Amino acid sequence: MSGIRTDLTGQVAIVTGSTSGIGAAMAEALAENGAHVVLNGLGDATETEALRARIAADHGVEVRYHGANMLKPDEIADLVNSTVAEFGRLDILMNNAGIQNVAPVDEFPEAKWDAIIGINLSSVFHAAKAALPHMKKAGRGRIVNLASAHGLVASPFKSAYVAAKHGVMGFTKTLALEVAEQGITCNAICPGYVKTPLVENQIADTAKARGISEEEVVRDVMLAAQPTKKFVTYEELAGALLYIVSDAGANMNGSWISVDGGWTAK
Structure with a gap:
């Protein structure tokens, strides 16, 4: 059996919420393996440009930035469609954008609930909806949703986040079934x-x-x-992502990889 390699040369990836944290690390992992990457997020403009330029220089790929607000479906659609307009393709969509708020249910601000559901769950739907026509036309695509251990189990004081991440898991399974015969996969990563x-x-x-x-x-x-x-480290999550988007992960669909130190084994 020949060795498994993750060569993404020439592929194009969008990573939402990628101006810092997990998203930035996942975007860089894709770039390191040859993919052109579109960053997204609402971070500081100077820091975002520095990140974009560094990833491009370090890995010899094209890196763009799109400032779509993940609460606005029209901007999410523009993120996807402008990427395809520039590069002519979209191979990988990683839905990573997320926010959090910690409070008891009876004290949970309604605006915070709406924002968490909007960014952590609804944006996953809007981005996938925009990406699917392009992936179906190409006959191939990888959609990866960053869920959480909280997509599998609950913790107190995180009602909106837990509800959103459980929703992401259900959406992941449903979409995977819909596109299973079209060369497209949809999976989740569940970090601790x-x-x-x-x-x-x-x-x-x-x-x-x-x-x-x-x-x-x-x-x-x-x-x-x-x-x-x-x-959990960024490198450990990047390993899970690279498996899912590689040819080795082509028959993984509607499933998830838990990277949580054994949390959900209990």
Whole structure:
């Protein structure tokens, strides 16, 4: 049996929410393996341009940026359609954009609920809907949704996030069944806790919600869920992504890879 390689040379990928954290790491992993990448996010313009230029220079691929707001379906459609207009194809869509808020249900701000459902769940639908005609025409495509361990299990004080990520898992399965005979796959990655800027912000919020110290949040709340007692790394998530989008992952469909240190094994 010949060795498995992940050669994405000439392919085109969109990664939503990719100006920092997991999204930026996933975009760079795709670029490192030869894919042209379109970044997306609402980060600082100077920092975003520096990231775009560095990834392009380091890996010799084309890297673009599109500032689509993931709460606006027309902007999401433009992200997809402008990518295809420029590159002539779309091979990989990674739905990564996400936000979080931590509060009890009876104190959960309604605007925060709507935003979390909109960005973490509805944007996945809108992006996939826009991408599918192009992928169907090409007879091939990979849609990867960043779900979460919270797409499989729940935790208190995260009602909107847990609801959204469970929705992402259901959407992933449904879409996979619809396109199974058209050369397109749809799968999810379910990380445990990764020390992203989003998680860093959660530490203080969770401490407030639970009435404990930030050190106790990390030890007794976050990493208590992960039997390895270690944060998941960007490199570990990139390995899962590269498998799914490679030829080796062609028959993985409607499924997920849990990268959570054993959290959901319990």
